[in-house]
Amino acid sequence: MALTWTHKDRGEIRVHENLEELSIDLVDYIAEISEASIKEHGAFCIVLSGGSLISLIGKLIETPYNKIVDWAKWYVFWADERVVAKSHDDSNYKLAKDTLLSKVNVFPRHICSINDTVSAEEAATEYEFAIRQMVRTRTVAASENSDCPKFDLILLGMGSDGHVASLFSNHPALEVKDDWVTFLTNSPKPPPERITFTLPVINSAANVVIVATGESKADAIHLAIDDLPSQESSLSLPARLVQPSNGNLIWFMDKPAGSKLDRFKFSD
């Protein structure tokens, strides 16, 4: 059973016994938001990330999820992408395609991936343009309180340095406010060329999930969630800056990732 509580301003926190339990809870949650979004506006606009998150949602191709999810209503986007060929092992698109999208009935035309034949800057511009078109035609909802799309669900992984999507500490991409999608040519984590949703887009979603597993993420989880002195530089850790303005935030983690949370340190 997961240990669950709600932090006054960091959202709901779910600490799972193991990866199997986390994975079942996560795909249950995705199926639930998918059903609710389709009931509400006829589509489910889900945003994926890359990394370890994707294997944790792999159960979506298994029974009962493969049967109960209305795949034809799914529209799939990426919170960040590495600017490499779609056939390259570093591609977040390839990872999701091989693990999930090629095994379920999502329409290929509903899969909104980047143009992998242009520069990072052009890929970001084109990706934002494509999303703007989808907001204009109301496939993707518009946020009521920002000039941003309102995705039904954004799934983020978190690096051990606290990065989410391709938003890294002390990188100018973290400060971008006026664009929906920006680009990097010097990512601290390889590969260097990437595109990423900006913070305002992430914080305009209806639901945001951050997934972190393993002991290597424990320090970043502590800095992203626990109350810190106001002068603490970690207050600008990317994962800590995820604060949906009118949406829900849920943290899914395993015990090793949650092991440095104050709640556990102080209950020893």
Ligand SMILES: O=C1O[C@H](COP(=O)(O)O)[C@@H](O)[C@H](O)[C@H]1O
């Ligand atoms: O580079 C990236 O890293 C993060 C975290 O990956 P993880 O393997 O540590 O979970 C990922 O969420 C992001 O999409 C990816 O481009």
